[in-house]
Amino acid sequence: MADKNMILSADAEEKLLKPIDEYVGKIQAQIDELRVDGSDKVRSLKNHIAIAKEDKNLSKEEKDSIIAKDKAALEKAKAVEAANKDKVAKLIADAEGYLKEHYDSEYYSKVVASCETEKAAENESYERVKATLKTEHEQTLAKLSDPEEIKDEKYVYKNKLFDAQMTHESRLQEIKDRKHDAFSHKYHLIDLLRMSKYTFMQSRAQKFENYKYTFNTTQFLYKNGLYIVIVLIFIALCIITPIVKNTQLLTVTNILNILQQASPRMFLALGVAGLILLTGTDLSIGRMVGMGMVTATIIMHNGANTGGVFGHIFDFSSMPVVGKALFALVACIILTTVFSSIAGFFMAKYKMHPFISTMANMLIIFGLVTYATKGVSFGAIDSAIPNMFIPTIGNFPTIIIWAVVAIVVVWFIWNKTTFGKNLYAVGGNPEAAAVSGISVFKVTLGAFILAGILYGFGSWLECNRMVGSGSAAYGQGWDMDAIAACVVGGVSFTGGIGKISGVVTGVLIFTSLTYSLTILGIDTNLQFIFEGIIILAAVTLDCLKYVQKK
Numbered sequence: 001m002a003d004k005n006m007i008l009s010a011d012a013e014e015k016l017l018k019p020i021d022e023y024v025g026k027i028q029a030q031i032d033e034l035r036v037d038g039s040d041k042v043r044s045l046k047n048h049i050a051i052a053k054e055d056k057n058l059s060k061e062e063k064d065s066i067i068a069k070d071k072a073a074l075e076k077a078k079a080v081e082a083a084n085k086d087k088v089a090k091l092i093a094d095a096e097g098y099l100k101e102h103y104d105s106e107y108y109s110k111v112v113a114s115c116e117t118e119k120a121a122e123n124e125s126y127e128r129v130k131a132t133l134k135t136e137h138e139q140t141l142a143k144l145s146d147p148e149e150i151k152d153e154k155y156v157y158k159n160k161l162f163d164a165q166m167t168h169e170s171r172l173q174e175i176k177d178r179k180h181d182a183f184s185h186k187y188h189l190i191d192l193l194r195m196s197k198y199t200f201m202q203s204r205a206q207k208f209e210n211y212k213y214t215f216n217t218t219q220f221l222y223k224n225g226l227y228i229v230i231v232l233i234f235i236a237l238c239i240i241t242p243i244v245k246n247t248q249l250l251t252v253t254n255i256l257n258i259l260q261q262a263s264p265r266m267f268l269a270l271g272v273a274g275l276i277l278l279t280g281t282d283l284s285i286g287r288m289v290g291m292g293m294v295t296a297t298i299i300m301h302n303g304a305n306t307g308g309v310f311g312h313i314f315d316f317s318s319m320p321v322v323g324k325a326l327f328a329l330v331a332c333i334i335l336t337t338v339f340s341s342i343a344g345f346f347m348a349k350y351k352m353h354p355f356i357s358t359m360a361n362m363l364i365i366f367g368l369v370t371y372a373t374k375g376v377s378f379g380a381i382d383s384a385i386p387n388m389f390i391p392t393i394g395n396f397p398t399i400i401i402w403a404v405v406a407i408v409v410v411w412f413i414w415n416k417t418t419f420g421k422n423l424y425a426v427g428g429n430p431e432a433a434a435v436s437g438i439s440v441f442k443v444t445l446g447a448f449i450l451a452g453i454l455y456g457f458g459s460w461l462e463c464n465r466m467v468g469s470g471s472a473a474y475g476q477g478w479d480m481d482a483i484a485a486c487v488v489g490g491v492s493f494t495g496g497i498g499k500i501s502g503v504v505t506g507v508l509i510f511t512s513l514t515y516s517l518t519i520l521g522i523d524t525n526l527q528f529i530f531e532g533i534i535i536l537a538a539v540t541l542d543c544l545k546y547v548q549k550k
Contacts (some may be wrong), residue, residue: 006117006543007114008114010205024098024099024193028189031091035088038081039081039088039195041077045074049071053067084542089373092194108182111178115178119172122171126168130411133157135424184206218499226488226541237516237520250482252395256396260399263399264399264462264465265485266406266503267403267483269408269501269507270406270454270500271453271455273491276449276483279495282354282451283355283479284362287365287475288339290365290366290476291474292335292374292462296329296331296463297378297380298316299328300328300382302383303317307374307378322388324366325385332457333457335366340451341452342357343361343443347444373472377469377471378470379468380468384468387465392462399464407504414500423447426438428495466468484534486498487535487538488506488535489502489507489509490502490505509534
């Protein structure tokens with residue numbers, strides 16, 4: 001039974017906190033005094049300069065005069081800030097040292113103990129309330145014989161239980177809030193001391209506490225349930241494979257093989273992810289890969305090609321190796337970007353659904369490349385090119401580095417550029433984005449151009465990985481793999497929701513699953529069933545999250 005004597009009242013908590021606030025408050029007052037003509041003035045003058053630069057009511061001469069005056073004052077303020085820097089740092093260290101020594105032991109730990117005791121008491125109280133309601137309900141039922149009255153009593157009992165549960169959960173939330181507030185107050189004091197410039201460990205501690213505070217089991221399962229299931233599947237495969245095939249699945253070699261296979265596909269998924277952010281898609285990815293493979297193989301082939309394009313035989317053997325490789329890359333990027341831009345133009349200009357515009361692209365590309373090449377496979381490329389651009393160093397395939405670079409670049413575009421912010425805005429609400437001055441046409445077309453560039457890189461890399469063997473049919477089904485990877489990775493078809501980390505996770509999941517099932521000897525057609533189930537589960541969870549928000 002909970003000891004209610006351990007529960008602190010609001011006044012008792014305030015009394016415990018008072019000496020801490022007073023000590024830190026005195027130090028804070030000294031810091032504030034030192035910052036008045038230093039840091040505070042620096043921040044104020046910088047804001048004033050920024051406002052003056054954007055003020056269209058001022059003439060150029062007036063702007064220059066205000067800015068020059070502010071900059072002169074800014075230099076003086078910076079000098080004061082620099083002169084007081086050591087004093088401020090010493091005072092901050094003093095306050096933080098005091099908090100470290102006294103806050104947890106003299107205040108926070110006691111609040112935590114009080115909250116835990118109060119939580120236990122509340123749980124006991126709730127159980128007693130439920131028991132009382134049940135007893136009263138059974139006694140009432142014993143006195144009734146009419147079916148309608150019995151039905152009404154059961155309904156009343158159910159409502160009483162529900163009210164008791166809501167009251168109980170509300171009280172538990174109050175206890176949880178008080179504990180969280182006690183934790184947060186320490187960082188509120190540090191925030192004032194440091195002007196929000198927390199140390200790495202302070203930031204981590206707050207994020208972890210906020211995660212615990214906001215954690216919701218249902219939401220966690222909605223968000224991560226599919227990943228948990230997939231991890232369990234992989235664990236099962238790692239157990240089954242040695243038994244069935246007498247070989248280990250989880251080895252360094254297999255992991256590197258998975259990453260190597262995933263690298264070109266990463267480019268494709270990153271490209272289509274931007275389109276899905278705009279509530280779009282691209283059904284032509286596979287055909288883009290086929291076109292890129294054919295183009296790259298023809299250019300990087302050593303000697304005259306065995307097949308022709310519209311009856312013409314090409315021979316690029318006179319070009320230097322590096323020149324051929326770079327020319328092939330540029331040609332792939334130009335072709336894929338042109339076709340991707342066409343689909344993007346029709347979507348952006350005429351509001352055509354990307355399902356239609358990209359399906360048309362898919363048919364045109366496949367028909368054009370097949371007709372031009374008569375469906376011939378173009379053999380191997382110069383082996384010196386893969387050895388130069390994606391060599392294997394020891395056991396490490398450097399093609400993985402290309403994928404990592406692509407991930408970093410696209411992450412930067414999505415998160416650190418105006419285009420990336422506009423991409424999320426248009427995907428989330430194109431009408432609102434247009435009203436706020438964002439060009440929906442430019443953003444949409446830009447997303448397709450970026451996708452085309454990534455498709456070109458991806459197909460060129462795949463050509464290097466496979467040492468050629470390009471044909472119009474190559475890449476069939478890759479569009480579904482790329483789209484599925486994005487969906488599983490949390491890029492929502494509702495628009496404006498998605499992270500690069502999710503795309504990377506999705507690609508690795510599908511590549512790993514395919515690789516694992518192939519080693520296990522599962523028929524390719526059955527592998528499609530597994531992928532289909534995963535996609536269905538991912539989209540269902542996405543829809544459930546969207547419905548909850550609505």
